Amino acid sequence: MSDKQSYPQKSETYDLLSSYKNSDPQLHDYYYHKHLKSLENSTYRNGQITVLLPAQVRFLHAVPTAHPFDVHVNEMRILKNFSYKESNGYLPLPPGKYQLDIYRSGQNTSPLLSCKVALEIGASYTIALAPTVANETLKMLPFEDNPSVPPNEAKVRFIQLSHDLLSVDIAVKGGDVVFDQIHFRKASEYLTIHPMIVDFEVRKAGTKEIALPLPNKAFQENTSSTIYIIGSNRESSSLETLTLSP
Template identity: 65%
Template sequence: MSNKQSFLQKAVAYDLLSSYYKYSNPHLHDYYYHKHLKSLEKATQPMRYEQRNAVAPSYVRILHAAPKAPAIDVYVNEMRILKNFVYKGNSGYLSLPPGMYQIDIYPTGQTTSTILSRKVALESGKSFTVAAAGANDSLKMLTLEDYPYVPQNEAKVRFIHLSYDTPSVDIAVKDGDVVFANLPFRKVSEYLNLYPMKVDFEVRTAGTKDVALSLPNTDFQADTSSTIYIIGLNQDQPALETLTLTP
């Protein structure tokens, strides 16, 4: 997605939120309408990029999001960094020099045959989540770039669909409009900046009002970037749920 498309998508989402709060909360209505106008402005302007410090470290965390996969051991450049790592486990960020790394995942206690194996490029000054996701016969290792920066006194959130037996979903405000539409398995939404508060979200089957998962009282703290992972199974156990990670 281009930067222009990204800002246009955000402008639509902020417009929906502004309309949602028009009568119930004039302050939030004005806040999101201002964000809507800012996003439209940015969509028509060239992006400016900050230069990153070439010697800044990289940050990477490992997430076990495969509900039917066994406990695993994780090796980075043939060095074990995680042992007996189970479903829903996350390592927290590890600081590494930027460069190319070999990540190998084995069943716990074994080193003969990997479950997953791939090279991952970690760039200077950037943060990444490496997630194992999918059914046992089609596991994938996903490298997801995280963006921890948040404008002062704001919050932001994105959603990542990692439930392999759940069809594409819409993320919506409860009983309200869709914020992120048609998010399929293994795909990532844009970030949405929010006023720090609690929001009732719903995960719906895409294009319908059918609620697959309710997320009541989702709390967004100031100066915090949140990623909400949709994990688990829609038709089996463990059940469909969310896992929220913040830097």
Template identity: 55%
Template sequence: MSDTQSFLQKAKTYGLLSSYYQYSNPKLHEYYSQKHLKNLEKASQQLKYEQMKVTLPAQMRILQVASAAPSMDIHVNGVPIFKNLSFKESSRYMTFPAGRHQLDIYLNEETRSPLLSRNLELEGGTSYTLAAAFANESLTLLPFIDLPFVPQNEAKFRFIHLARAMPSVDIAVKDGDVVFEEISFQQASDYLTIHPMIVDFDAREAGTKRIVSSLPDMEFKENTASTLYIIGLNHETDRLESIMLSP
């Protein structure tokens, strides 16, 4: 059921209740009548919003975090759009019509047999980052919705766990409180709004104080929504490999 249909169903229910109490209880009649009208108004607003989103394009970018894979080309509807993406590289956003699109991932300059094919439904007015990553030894394409709006003069950020060899983690301020609890593989945290600043984080094994790795000097800039992708452990430095992306 769409949001518009949900509001209409509520409006219908409140309308029936309003009619039921019309003569026996004027207060309840007025109460349900007002709720009936409010839900009709919400349904109208939601319908306009849904109709607008159908006409708006979507934005999409690709992040290559499949460490064992060579450079990739990504074809959209048979056309090579994102080319020669190597490990830890991301494309810029590209605009696409809302609706269903065919995505095929190939080795760079290869067009015979795709590494992965997927149909993806893009919603109008929505920004996506698609992470090409490994899960259970197989290449997969993980879509994440980006929310670029930030309150004026503030910053916001989230974490996404794409390190397949790592357990679920808590993200905490260094020597401080946990900010995001139990982020598991392929999961995104909610966004958190903060003042622009530089923060040192620790990634801890979920539910414990044991530090898996440190994430120092994370800079969150004014009027910017940032996503920190955790992509694995660098065994030379014993630190998490990570990528910070902003719109």
């Protein structure tokens, strides 16, 4: 794709970024100016610019031992001083390929982590900043979210991001396993359930040993939830969960 052909996408990207509740409000004017400039240079087809349904992207900091980050998308900082257990609201972006860079907070050279992601039309994603098995390096893990729920029902899945637990089962307290063999950095399938309060427990895979009790998990109708297992059994942090819904 040539620079000229990419102007419509650039225009839409800058427009969306200018309206997004950025952690740095001063960036609003900058992005809006870029939006207008790109719009002036847009390539029109039959007198129109094709507008595609944007993808939705949010980030989750799931590395207990890491310092706060700044997150850049295509060299634009969109999140500042992003700390452990923090997540942002969905950011709409035109579908396409993007360069993601993670920097130590306040820096913009020598990124800690970089990767490219492809965003599909209308899809929703959570990009988790996760530890590796040795907890010495970082990994960006994109998970596609599915916010659609059958009418008056609820939906839940689990994602395992604790490097201390290589594989887990999710069970009803004292009862049957609901999700089995969720490996480190992997997600379970979604489970549709009636709106209710459930006592879950995280077990070491294939055993009755409870790694983490999860009492009183409430699931609201027409809501899709993802429960992230994060943290560590070590002194630096505690094993816990974080629930995100669209």
